[in-house]
Amino acid sequence: MFEIILAAGWPIYPLILCSVVALALIIERFSSLREAKVAPPKLLDEVLTVTRSNLPSPDVVNKLAENSVLGRVLATGLRAVINEPRINEANLRNAFESAGRAAIHRMERYLNTLGTIAAAAPLLGLLGTVIGMIEIFASQGGAGSGNPTQLAHGISIALYNTAFALMIAIPALMFYRYFRGKVDEYVLDLEQAAERMVPHLLRFTVQR
Template sequence: MFSIIQAAGWPIWPLLLCSVVALALIIERLINLRASRVAPASLLDEVLSVSQAQLPTPDVVGKLAENSLLGQVLASGLRVAAAEPRAAEARLRQVFELAGRGAIHQMERYLNTLGTIAAAAPLLGLLGTVVGMIEIFGSQSPSGNNPALLAHGISIALYNTAFGLIIAIPSLMFYRYFRGKVEAYVIDMEQACDRLLSLLLVRAGQGAAR
């Protein structure tokens, strides 16, 4: 590997930095975009069953917010419902929307950086290719060619192009994969908020009737 890096020349160092950053971001997103951290499967049913008889206590709501991103969104609505028993539907929807935006921001963290690396890596590889071609032409002389400089220029051109593609392809694949997961989680959160909102509106109507 070290001999390849030496053969590729200085243009490969930015690519190596991109590869390290991309790998770190992919691992971080794989950990933090798990369903258990974003939207556990049984969380909504548990919240609805607990809230059916009466609203959860502040301690329970606090634990719900610490559970996951979905828990944070649902907890925001429960807090407003507890503080404002007769809160209007528009008020509750606004609270859910604001909390949802915060959750989406957390889910999309670092994805722009990963997408930038996927787009920039081939360009950095192309830069290495251009540098290699410059060295190839620079090695030409009227008296004859220098085989060592010619081989070095070809190495820079080919290694950097290949390494740029090696970084860009998996980065782009994981970027698209994470985008798809975020979109799926957003839909799940919207449906969960609608179901909890319906329950809170029913409770508010019952409270007003009393």
Template sequence: MLSILQAAGWPIIPLVLCSIVALALVIERFLSLREARVAPSRLVDEVISVTRSGLPSADTVNKLAENSVLGLLLAQGLRAALAEPRISDANLRAAFESAGRDAVHQMERNLNALGTIASAAPLMGLLGTVIGMIEIFGASGAATGSAGANPMELAHGISVALYNTAFGLIVAIPSLMFYRHFRARIDAYTVAMEQAAERMVPHLLRLTSSRR
């Protein structure tokens, strides 16, 4: 592998760096987008059960915000209800929508970088191949003026230049697959959070109406 990297020349160095960054991003996103850290399946039911008799204390809301991304979303709705005892349906929904935008932004962190690597890696590989081909034909043109170009050396040089394209695709294809996977997971979490907010709005409105 080291000999291939050496033969491919300096244009493959950015691709190697991209592969390292892409691997780090994939590992980080796998850890950050786990269900337990984003949207625990029973969290909404637990929150509704705990708040059935009344709104919780500020300490309980803070602990909920530290539970997960969904917990932070629910905590923002509870804080809005605590801050405004006679909160309207529109204001409560606006609080959830604002918290939802923050949650989506948090889930999408570093995802654009992975998508950029997936898009740029093939182009970087092609650039390395073009640079290699220019060097090969430049050298063969100089050799033609003297003893003539060796076909074996020319074929070897072309294969070496194509290493850049191959390595670019090796980096791009898994990056694109993981990008699509994480995007689909975020979309699913977003739908789950929207459904959770829809369940919490009437529940909180009932609690606030009982305090009037």
């Protein structure tokens, strides 16, 4: 592997950095976007059951907020009703929407970076290819007698960088699309949960 890196020349070092960053982001997103951390399947039903007859205490709401991303959104709605018993439907929906936007921003963290790596890696590979071609042309000299060592080095730079760039870009793009799809699914879950919670919480408000 070290010999390949030496043969590929200096253009491969930015690609190695991109590969390390991409791998770290993929592992981090896999951990952060797990269902248990974002939207546990039974959490909404449990909250509806607990709040069937009365609102929970602040301590219970705080624990709910620490449970998951969905728990944080539901806790925001509960706090809005607890802090403002006369809250109307529009303001309650606004509270859920604000919490939802913050949740989406949290779920989308680092995805733009991963997408940028997927787009930039082929360009970095192209840069290595161009540098390799320059090495090839330089090896030919002015009289047509080429330098075999420099010619081989130029070919190595061109091919290794192109191949390594594609090895980074293809998985990065696939995981980027995968995580985007997961986020979209979770956003739908959050929206449906908020829609169920709004009429449920309005029962505890004091209407003017």
